[in-house]
Amino acid sequence: MRTSSQLNIQHNVRLAEFSSMGVQAFAKSFIPVNSMQEVSGAIHYVKSTMSPYLILGGGSNVLFVDNFDGVIIKNQLMGFDIISESEEEIILKIGAGENWHKIVEQCVNKNWAGIENLALIPGTMGAAPIQNIGAYGAELADVFVELEAFEISCEEKKIFNKNDCKFGYRDSIFKHDLKDKAIITSVSIRLSKMGEPNWNYAALKHQIDQKRINKPTIKDVYEAVIEVRESKLPNPDVLGNNGSFFKNPVIPVFHYDELKQEYPQMPSYPVTEHLVKVPAGWLIDHAGWKGYRTGDAGVHEKQALVLVNYGNASGSDIYMLSEMIRTDIDKKYGISLKREVNVI
Secondary structure (H helix, E strand, O other): OOOHHHOOOEEEEEOHHHOOOOOOOEEEEEEEEOOHHHHHHHHHHHHHHOOOEEEEOOOOOEEOOOOEEEEEEEEOOOOEEEEEEOOOEEEEEEEOOOEHHHHHHHHHHOOOEOOHHHOOOOOEOOHHHHHOOEEOOEEHHHOEEEEEEEEOOOOEEEEEEHHHHOOEOOEOHHHOOOOOOEEEEEEEEEEEOOOOOOOOOHHHHHHHHHOOOOOOOHHHHHHHHHHHHHHHOOOOOOOEEEEEOEOOOEEEHHHHHHHHHHOOOOOOEEOOOOEEEOOHHHHHHHOOOOOOEEOOEEEOOOOOOEEEEOOOOOHHHHHHHHHHHHHHHHHHHOOOOOEOOEEO
């Protein structure tokens, strides 16, 4: 185990460059970890100093509303290894610090199917199972095999299978029982070498139909996903944002039927016999929030689901805007929006 003197412990670190929203906040201490030894050493440091801590990946799903008076452990564990391979499939073990989109790009170039619909989602491999990232009819749980994590209480490595992770819609055990109690170090996924791409999602089908492609390949779907996302979502390197700020709410069918009488154009997607999912972006847009701006905090002009930082918005500014939207949506539709973003 590395001692604190061997760790790269930094102090009073500006966090704007480590968060895609780019708000001004500082961490009292900051430790980048690149090996299991450094992970262990960082946890030992946290415990010995009795400091609050936060595990940070790509920072795409975090909103800092204030300075962090503790230790941020930046997960930079890398690796891209083939665990097993057959004619039909391949299992990969990927380091938690690897960039998610680069993983997708590499797999598509190898013609390995399963995650092409998840292209251009910001963040790292380690964050993917926490959020059970998903888009365009696919989610990480579809290809997940297992993950390795460092349990903070006992300081030991543990393996979690799919059932252990308790995946749900943008959800997992790491957002509940194991929140801040484990550091994901690697994730294993199973991809198909023979599989057909999934392009039934309406936006993808429209994009592919426009190109008059009758039988799209994995790369065709991958490129269509990028085109659709880039047409709607701002680049966080240009305009600070966390991507989708709110979850799509799931409501009872009877509630949706009542709303449908007043809002005939309101879309929905079946979840179960008694539940439907309603697009949060549609609710926010039709409530008049798209393009709204207060100071440097705003709602993106092309996608109402995305809150943006036009330059100097604070985390509190973004948070207060999200609260205004949640209050209004609840008042108009009787629907309580939940944030996808972790507010720190």
